[in-house]
Amino acid sequence: MLRRPESYEIDISSIELLKKIPSKSGWREREKYFIPAVSSSLEELESLKTTRNNSLGAFKPKSVEDFIIEDDSGEWNEKQQKVLQQSSLFKQDKCIQKKVPYKFRYLFHSSDKECNGHDIQIFDWETAQSYWRFNRVL
Known part of the structure; x- marks a missing residue:
């Protein structure tokens, strides 16, 4: 979850809006x-x-072998809470999202000839939002 340290504390004044695409x-x-x-x-x-x-x-990916769903804690650990409490790029108020009680992972191969396969956990907010939306429907 803590993969992009340069994104933790963004200097908003350094961002320049060039044009909307x-x-x-x-x-x-x-x-x-x-x-x-x-x-x-x-x-x-x-x-x-x-x-x-x-x-x-x-x-x-060259091929996706599996999508895995595993039980997980429904609570953020201390390290995750600290990341979630950091200031937002666009909003002053911070709303901490409820944690999904599952881990989602992909098993796949990429096109590199040296690839032995990958097992990557998904930390994407869209996946969490989909879980909550589908959970309401079911």
Whole structure:
């Protein structure tokens, strides 16, 4: 969960809004900025983290073997609470999201010839929101 230390305390005054890129054209305009940042594999992303100090990237897995759901505590531990209590980039008030009582993981292979497979836990807020929404429906 604590993977991007440069994001913990953002200097908001250092952010400059250049222009809004609308999504009305099916992401065509946004793709110009996003596609060059896509890596061929997780191994390449890890290499870029070391060589260029990149902390964010995207790639397409070669194959996804499994999506795993495991029971987990419904409470945030102390370390997680500290991260969640940090100031927000856009809001002054901090609302700590209720913790999902499960862990979600992907088992996959990337396209790198040296890839032996990956087992990565998902810490994505959209996954948590989907859980809460689906839980209400069921």
